[in-house]
Amino acid sequence: MIYGNTISLQTKGFSDILDITRKVQEIINESNCQKGIVTITAIGSTASITTIEFEPALVQDMKDQLEKFASRNMHSHHSQTWGDDNGFSHLRASFMGPGTTLPFSNGRLVLGTWQQIVLIDHDNTPRNRQVYVQVIGE
Amino acid sequence: MIYGNTISLQTKGFSDILDITRKVQEIINESNCQKGIVTITAIGSTASITTIEFEPALVQDMKDQLEKFASRNMHSHHSQTWGDDNGFSHLRASFMGPGTTLPFSNGRLVLGTWQQIVLIDHDNTPRNRQVYVQVIGE
């Protein structure tokens, strides 16, 4: 069966990283499925979903790495077109991808002990974000 | 139920970026499913699928970013082995990944307003590309 629900989050932008593991697990619980997959998607073109060991030092490393990859101060054609200085946000998001699909078994996400699911909001302003979670299972 | 179909596209290579959103939606329509997920995969090891705001300035920014990441002029061991100068194409493709999985609901892809699904063909020559679209839904 298929069950979908939305997670709403307030972010700070600039690749703000939020742990959404518990909320994804809750949606799997709501589905009453014991095994399957869950597709987790950030709606919009300036955010990503991945997994990380969610601890403050590594969260800072990830933000530093994204800054090195595409700096918030970079020149972009996109910024010139729209007067919206978030070209770097789009590049980070399209490179990392908008979502990820993960398995669950015995009703639980199959993850490592130090592996959390995160939303990364790359935009250049605080935003209210929607993450769509689609469960396919039985 | 499960429904698959193929999109065929002519590309220019060198990370040519093509909007395939409408074609993916058409395959969802063909499946007659109202909710589910769609797995979109570029067949071959030198192309990727992601989402982006598909407008010309940002498309150019993305191509510039990929050039910065792995330049078409880079030295690669792969190129020395095969006499085929597309090491950069493989690195871009493997890093971004060959595909993405996205949700749909009420028969429509769940995407942001400025978020399109794109094929990026990283190869170093024009190609006829196949994108496999697998719908899982009900």
Add this chain to the structure above:
Amino acid sequence: MIYGNTISLQTKGFSDILDITRKVQEIINESNCQKGIVTITAIGSTASITTIEFEPALVQDMKDQLEKFASRNMHSHHSQTWGDDNGFSHLRASFMGPGTTLPFSNGRLVLGTWQQIVLIDHDNTPRNRQVYVQVIGE
């Protein structure tokens, strides 16, 4: 129907790249499904799944590219926190993502001729790795 199984692998770490295509196909065979998708996930926060042309020269290029992206000698806050020098491993893994989802049809993975599925273990030590393979098909 849904069928899951685990692949166990011994790796060398430092972005060691292992071809798991045959093992993924075997799990699809075990499922007795003819069409569907397969979600392949590296359990843990320092490994990735992607596709690549699995030949030695390109495997070396990929390792060189990952070293350029986030060097094993980089300074990381994470390393300072835990005394565990694998900040680079986490950054590589979170950027590439922990897994990928691919289609199959007529009982066979839909892949290009020179496209193999690989586990990349980014950790800074040899490890025994588990890859969870979830088949959704019919």
